[in-house]
Amino acid sequence: MYSQKIIVENEEGLHARPAAKFVQTGSKFQSGITILKGQKKANAKSILQVMSLSITKGTEIIVCAEGPDEEQAVLTLIDLIKGNFN
Amino acid sequence: MVGLVIVSHCIEIAQGIRKLASQMTPEPVPIAIAAGTNDGRLGTNAEQVTRAINEVYSSEGVIILFDLGSALMSTELAVECLPEEQQKNVVILDAAIVEGAITAVVEISLNKNLKEIKDVLKDLSINKMN
Numbered sequence: 001m002y003s004q005k006i007i008v009e010n011e012e013g014l015h016a017r018p019a020a021k022f023v024q025t026g027s028k029f030q031s032g033i034t035i036l037k038g039q040k041k042a043n044a045k046s047i048l049q050v051m052s053l054s055i056t057k058g059t060e061i062i063v064c065a066e067g068p069d070e071e072q073a074v075l076t077l078i079d080l081i082k083g084n085f086n
Numbered sequence: 087m088v089g090l091v092i093v094s095h096c097i098e099i100a101q102g103i104r105k106l107a108s109q110m111t112p113e114p115v116p117i118a119i120a121a122g123t124n125d126g127r128l129g130t131n132a133e134q135v136t137r138a139i140n141e142v143y144s145s146e147g148v149i150i151l152f153d154l155g156s157a158l159m160s161t162e163l164a165v166e167c168l169p170e171e172q173q174k175n176v177v178i179l180d181a182a183i184v185e186g187a188i189t190a191v192v193e194i195s196l197n198k199n200l201k202e203i204k205d206v207l208k209d210l211s212i213n214k215m216n
Contacts, residue, residue: 020110020192027196047110048185048210049193 002071003064010084014055018085023047025080031067033077044077088194088203089116089142092187093135093152095128097121107187115208117187120160125206130157133155135164139176147175147200149207151186159216175200181210 012018014035026033026044033044035053035061042049044063055061063081065073090107094100100121104130108117118138123129130152139148153160158178161213165176179186193203 017110017112020195021112023192024111024196046206047189 001064002067002074003062004078005060005062006078006081007060008055008057008081010059010081011057013057013059014061014081015051019050021085022080023050026073026077029065029067029069029073029076030046031065031070031073033063033073034066036062036064040043041064087116087137087144087197088146088190088200089118089144089148090187090190090194091135091138091148091150091178092119092183093138093150094119094120094121094183095130095153095157099153103184103187107191110188110191111169113142113195114145114193114216115191116144117191118142120164128134128159132160132163132167135161136167139168139172143175145175147177149190149200149203150176150178151183151190152214153180153183154214161172177204178215179207180212180214181202181207183193186210195207 026046035042035044039055042053063077092103100119104117118141120134120138152158153195161178
């Protein structure tokens with residue numbers, strides 16, 4: 001398992017289009033990917049679960065993956081968040 | 087790309103769902119709506135559903151989501167009127183309509199096939215077809 005912590009700095013947080021972009025990017029990997037926010041967790045490949053976490057600007061999350069491409073998956077998603085989903 | 091049809095009794099609901107769902111992805115996903123009666127009242131009719139299906143139809147298939155009650159009857163009638171080779175590519179699902187539309191659009195944008203999308207939407211079923 002590979003995981004990394006990050007604070008979401010995007011104005012919109014992880015909602016609507018950024019959330020969809022996140023799910024689209026995560027879905028390209030074989031590994032199972034989870035987002036953790038405090039005690040709550042979501043399957044990073046499910047748009048509804050990701051949006052249900054209500055990740056707003058300034059929220060700390062952990063992106064965690066398990067599978068053959070776990071490290072690449074986490075690093076790619078962290079880069080996406082750092083780059084404000086562009 | 088799989089197409090999506092939203093069937094609602096109310097045109098504003100259908101337009102609103104299309105607006106919300108289509109802002110999820112930068113690249114456009116084919117979404118058509120069928121809502122209200124021909125004379126602008128609340129209701130659904132099969133003719134409009136047929137038109138909406140044709141608007142987004144391809145051999146990759148079409149997913150139809152509906153709101154309540156008789157919307158299902160209009161939708162079933164519309165599907166029955168399609169040529170047989172098209173019918174097998176059109177599925178009606180009883181997912182919660184807003185959540186279902188948003189999920190469907192994201193899955194469609196990932197170029198998932200009809201069966202894969204159907205499996206994901208199964209979790210959002212609220213048993214409207216029983």
